[in-house]
Amino acid sequence: MIPFRFLHAADLHLDSRFAGLAQLPHAVRSYLRESTFAALGRLVGVAVEAKVDFVVISGDVYDVSDASLQGQLRFQEALKKLDEHGIKVYLIHGNHDPLDGPRLKTELPEGITVFGTGEPGLAVACRRSDGAEVAVISGISYPTQKVTENTALRYNRKPGSTLFHIALLHGNVDGDSQHETYSPCTRKDLIGRGFDYWALGHIHKRSILHEHPPIVYPGNIQGRSVKETGPKGCYIADVNAEGHVQLEFRELDTVRWQVREIPIDSLADEAEWTAAVEQAVEDIREELPQLMSVVRFRLTGRGNVHRILSEKGAAADLLSELQRREAVRADRQAYAGLVWTEGFSVETGLPVDRGRLRQEDSFLGELLRLSGRSAETEDGLEELLAAALRPLLENRELRRLLAAAGAADKREWLRSAEELGITLLSGTEDAEKAGGREPKEAEAGRQERGSER
Incomplete structure (x- = not known):
C-alpha cells in the first residue's frame, strides 16, 4: 500500500448564529460570528502546511439548510484555495445542510466531490504529487433534514479492491444522548462493514470510538456554546504502507x-x-x-x-x-x-x-x-x-x-x-x-x- 496523508474534519457550521447571545456588544458578537470562518481559514492553512493528499468533510458544512450567501461564498473560496494547492476535497452534507436546502447553483472546482443520496457514492482518491491511487472513499449526503434509518448498513467495501477504504458518515453512533439520533448505528455495525477508516460527523465532541479500524469523530472546528468546551479542530491521518493509521489532532478554533x-x-x-x-x-x-x-x-x-x-x-x-x-x-x-x-x-x-x-x-x-x-x-x-x-x-x-x-x-x-x-x-x-x-x-x-x- 502506498503511504498517504489526509485531513478529516466535520461540522463546520459556517455562519453560525450563536443563538442566545443577542445581547452581546457589537464588536464581541461580530468576532464570534466570524469565528467559524476563521476556523475554516485555519483548516485550509493546516491542510496546505501538512501537505495532505486530500481532505474529507463529514457533514454540516453550513449551520442551517438555507445557508447564507456569505457562508456559501466563503466556503467556495476555501475550496478554491485547496484546489490551487492540488488538494482534493470529498464531502457529504448532514442534517443541518441537507441537499434539499436552497443554495447557489455554482460550478465547484474540479477537485471537489460532493456525495449524493441513495447508495453510497464511490470515489478513488489519488496522491497529490504523483497521481497514484491510494484510497476508495464512500459517502452519503442527507437528502432532507431528518434521516432516521441506519444508513451505515448501506456501506460496502468495493469488491476486489486492495486500496485503503474510507467511509464518510454523518450520524449518531451508540446513541449519544446530547445529539439527535439521526442515522443511528452502533460500533458493531461499522466494524463489520470492512472499511479501514470511518470518518464520522454529527457529534461535536472529539473522540476515537475504535482504533482498528479507526472510528473517529473529530468534533466541530469551532465551539459555539458552553456545551462545546475545549480545543476544537480536525485530525491529520497518516496511513503507512501496512495500512495503519496515526492520528494527530490540530486545533483550529479562534474562540x-x-x-x-x-x-x-x-x-x-x-x-x-x-x-x-x-x-x-x-x-x-x-x-x-x-x-x-x-x-x-x-x-x-x-x-x-x-x-x-x-x-x-x-x-x-x-x-x-x-x-x-x-x-x-x-x-x-x-x-x-x-x-x-x-x-x-x-x-x-x-x-x-x-x-x-x-x-x-x-x-x-x-x-x-x-x-x-x-x-x-x-x-x-x-x-x-x-x-x-x-x-x-x-x-x-x-x-x-x-x-x-x-x-x-x-x-x-x-x-x-x-x-x-x-x-x-x-x-x-x-x-x-x-x-x-x-x-x-x-x-x-x-x-x-x-x-x-
Missing part, C-alpha cells in the same frame, strides 16, 4: 469556550470572592493569550458567600462589570487574550453539614434521602420529576421546554431544590436572624423544637 469552577468554601466575604473571580479571569488570559475565551464560572461549595450570591445579586453585578471591562478591550479590537464571562452558574449552599442532615429523623432528612435515591438512576430521576412537575405539563410551552431538557439539566433542578429545602428547613436562617449562631448550633436548636412538638 475557546470553557467552564471553570470556583469553590467558595474558603472565601470569607464578598471581597475575597470578587478577587477569586478576577484572578480566574487573568489566569485564563495568561493560559490562552492568542485566543478569545468565553467562560462560564461554576460557583460551588458551601460558605457564607452563598447568602451574598443568593440574596444580594452579587453575581449579576460582577458579571456586568467583567463584561464592561472586556467590551472596552473589544472596542480596541484586542481580541487576542479577551476573556468574556458568559455567566455564573451558582451551585453553592449554606455552611451546613449535609451528611448529618440526611441522617436526621426529620422532614428535611427524608427529603434529602429521597432526592439522593432518585438521583442514583435515570429512571429514578425521571419518576421523581414527573410527579413533581405534573402540574406544569398542562402548559404547552413548558411541556416543550421540559422535553428538551437533558439529564444534566434535570439533576441541576434537583440539586437546586435540595438547596432551597436546606435553606428553608435547616434552621440556618433562624440562627442568623437570632444572632448568628453557628450551623451546628442552629441544627441543635431545631431538633429541640422538633422534640417539643
Whole structure:
C-alpha cells in the first residue's frame, strides 16, 4: 500500500448564529460570528502546511439548510484555495445542510466531490504529487433534514479492491444522548462493514470510538456554546504502507469556550470572592493569550458567600462589570487574550453539614434521602420529576421546554431544590436572624423544637 496523508474534519457550521447571545456588544458578537470562518481559514492553512493528499468533510458544512450567501461564498473560496494547492476535497452534507436546502447553483472546482443520496457514492482518491491511487472513499449526503434509518448498513467495501477504504458518515453512533439520533448505528455495525477508516460527523465532541479500524469523530472546528468546551479542530491521518493509521489532532478554533469552577468554601466575604473571580479571569488570559475565551464560572461549595450570591445579586453585578471591562478591550479590537464571562452558574449552599442532615429523623432528612435515591438512576430521576412537575405539563410551552431538557439539566433542578429545602428547613436562617449562631448550633436548636412538638 502506498503511504498517504489526509485531513478529516466535520461540522463546520459556517455562519453560525450563536443563538442566545443577542445581547452581546457589537464588536464581541461580530468576532464570534466570524469565528467559524476563521476556523475554516485555519483548516485550509493546516491542510496546505501538512501537505495532505486530500481532505474529507463529514457533514454540516453550513449551520442551517438555507445557508447564507456569505457562508456559501466563503466556503467556495476555501475550496478554491485547496484546489490551487492540488488538494482534493470529498464531502457529504448532514442534517443541518441537507441537499434539499436552497443554495447557489455554482460550478465547484474540479477537485471537489460532493456525495449524493441513495447508495453510497464511490470515489478513488489519488496522491497529490504523483497521481497514484491510494484510497476508495464512500459517502452519503442527507437528502432532507431528518434521516432516521441506519444508513451505515448501506456501506460496502468495493469488491476486489486492495486500496485503503474510507467511509464518510454523518450520524449518531451508540446513541449519544446530547445529539439527535439521526442515522443511528452502533460500533458493531461499522466494524463489520470492512472499511479501514470511518470518518464520522454529527457529534461535536472529539473522540476515537475504535482504533482498528479507526472510528473517529473529530468534533466541530469551532465551539459555539458552553456545551462545546475545549480545543476544537480536525485530525491529520497518516496511513503507512501496512495500512495503519496515526492520528494527530490540530486545533483550529479562534474562540475557546470553557467552564471553570470556583469553590467558595474558603472565601470569607464578598471581597475575597470578587478577587477569586478576577484572578480566574487573568489566569485564563495568561493560559490562552492568542485566543478569545468565553467562560462560564461554576460557583460551588458551601460558605457564607452563598447568602451574598443568593440574596444580594452579587453575581449579576460582577458579571456586568467583567463584561464592561472586556467590551472596552473589544472596542480596541484586542481580541487576542479577551476573556468574556458568559455567566455564573451558582451551585453553592449554606455552611451546613449535609451528611448529618440526611441522617436526621426529620422532614428535611427524608427529603434529602429521597432526592439522593432518585438521583442514583435515570429512571429514578425521571419518576421523581414527573410527579413533581405534573402540574406544569398542562402548559404547552413548558411541556416543550421540559422535553428538551437533558439529564444534566434535570439533576441541576434537583440539586437546586435540595438547596432551597436546606435553606428553608435547616434552621440556618433562624440562627442568623437570632444572632448568628453557628450551623451546628442552629441544627441543635431545631431538633429541640422538633422534640417539643
